[in-house]
Amino acid sequence: MSFAGGLLIGLSALLLMLTWGRIAGMTAIIGGILPPLGADGSWKAAFLAGAILAPLALSLSGYQVEYSVPVSTSALIVGGLIAGIGVTFGSGCTSGHGICGMARLSRRSIAATATFMAFAVLTVFVIRHVFGAAI
Structure with missing residues (x-):
C-alpha cells in the first residue's frame, strides 16, 4: 500500500505541474488558502481537500490504517x-x-x-x- 501511495503522490505532483504549472508543496498550498485568499485559492483548496478526503474515503471503504x-x-x-x-x-x-x-x-x-x-x-x-x- 505504501508503494501505491507513493505513486499517487508522484502522479498528483506531476499532474499539478502539467495542468497548472505549479509545485505540489503542501506548505505553499496550505498558506494559499489562508486569508487573504489569493487568485490560486480554488485549486489549492481542491488539492488540500483531496489530500484530506482520499484517506478518509479509503478508511470508509474498509481499509484499516494502523498508526501510532x-x-x-x-x-x-x-x-x-x-x-x-x-x-x-x-x-x-x-x-x-x-x-x-x-x-x-x-x-x-x-x-x-x-x-x-x-x-x-x-x-x-x-x-x-x-x-x-x-x-
Missing part, C-alpha cells in the same frame, strides 16, 4: 513549530523540495532535502542515544 503517535501532544506542538520555522527559512517543505524540486534536479532543493535528512538522522540519534528515549 509515540509522543505527547506538547511534543507534537513543539515539533510543528520547529518545522514551521524550518519551512520559513528553507523556502519550502519536504514535499516541495523533496518530491518536486529534486525531480526537477533543482540544486537548491537537493541541498534542502539533504539538510532535512541530515537533521532527521541527527535528531533520532540524539533522542535515542543521548536522551535514551525510544521513538
